[in-house]
């Protein structure tokens with residue numbers, strides 16, 4: 001299982017149910033990496049998508065504890081324990097943990113690779129991601145610098161040490 005996330009300089013990821021900023025190059029990379037694969041996300045992150053709908057050309061497994069919750073075009077999971085069973089049907093596809101904060105926190109221990117977009121700016125944020133540079137089990141493998149409309153950012157790949 002891998003994860004994909006965009007963080008600011010403080011490892012903030014969101015504010016009031018939305019992203020901190022939108023960088024089209026980052027959105028494009030997210031689409032390329034995750035298309036044809038499986039996203040695992042929290043109910044709040046699903047509801048942050050355009051029209052609260054799943055993204056095209058990807059399978060979505062959405063975590064919610066609410067047994068009455070329903071959403072079109074996604075598979076619902078009511079606990080982490082249900083997740084392995086839900087993933088069984090997608091054998092052969094890559095699985096990406098796609099947020100938000102609560103889901104990253106719970107699934108980080110099960111992830112092997114982290115595709116992190118580091119945005120070199122600081123935004124007011126109410127949700128964050130663990131700083132992988134401070135976690136000894138994670139190592140930075142590659143980093144690619146970009147700039148768009150004056151915002152500097154890098155695509156950074158981390159691996160969990162074996």
Ligand SMILES: NC(=O)c1ccc[n+]([C@@H]2O[C@H](COP(=O)([O-])OP(=O)(O)OC[C@H]3O[C@@H](n4cnc5c(N)ncnc54)[C@H](OP(=O)(O)O)[C@@H]3O)[C@@H](O)[C@H]2O)c1
Nearest residue numbers: 005006014017018019042043044045064065099100101102
């Ligand atoms: N920068 C990025 O790359 C990025 C990516 C994704 C999201 N975000 C941001 O992150 C923020 C949302 O994060 P969040 O932590 O508030 O919400 P979230 O993780 O998206 O969703 C939280 C919800 O997931 C469900 N849930 C969590 N753990 C569960 C478990 N073990 N079993 C069953 N259901 C579980 C619960 O749904 P119920 O309440 O329905 O029970 C919980 O309220 C937004 O601002 C979003 O834009 C940023």
